[in-house]
Amino acid sequence: MKPVLLSWQFWALLSAAFAALTAIFAKVGIENVNSDFATFIRTIVILCALGLILVATGQWQPLGSVSGRSYVFLLLSGLATGASWICYFRALKLGDAARVAPIDKMSVVLVALIGVAFLGEKLSMPNWLGVMLIALGAVLVAYKG
Known part of the structure; x- marks a missing residue:
């Protein structure tokens, strides 16, 4: 059995x-902030955190x-x-x-379609059913009725 930390499902x-x-x-944080400026702050935080992780774990690679x-x-x-973050x-x-958030997760459906069309990935019938259910679920959750 492989360790949990090496499992794609865990991550x-x-x-x-x-x-x-x-x-x-983000919803709470952007209450009185321009959405683009909020994205800028978020990006700086991510850049700094990831830089620290790379240095601390010795994963920095030469650019060449x-x-x-x-x-x-x-x-x-x-x-x-x-572009995704700005729109989000x-x-x-x-x-x-x-x-x-559910509409944003329609990216799952788009990834499946693009993966099949351009990357040669294969999806089984149950996989396609799941993709359709994700699409339907996102629309139903986003529906304001």
Whole structure:
């Protein structure tokens, strides 16, 4: 049996828990703050925390050890992350966290579709059913009736 710390499921569940806390803390934190400035503060905190983790754990890599292709895709990923955060904080500023977060999680559906279309990933029928249920669930949770 592999250790829990080497399990992708463990880290994915932690990610979900922290994402939930992100929505709640951000909703309270942006109450009297411009959403873009709030995103800026959040980004500085993340940058500092991750820098400390890299140095403390000895995981810092020489910049030359990263391929050009990796740099291009990491740059694109960073731009997409920034755009996602800006949109997310603006949505939180305007709407309820309980409705914004499920729509944000529609990214799960988009990742499945893009992964199949462009990365050659395969999903079974139960996987596709789960993707459809996530989409339906997000819409139902976001519905204000």
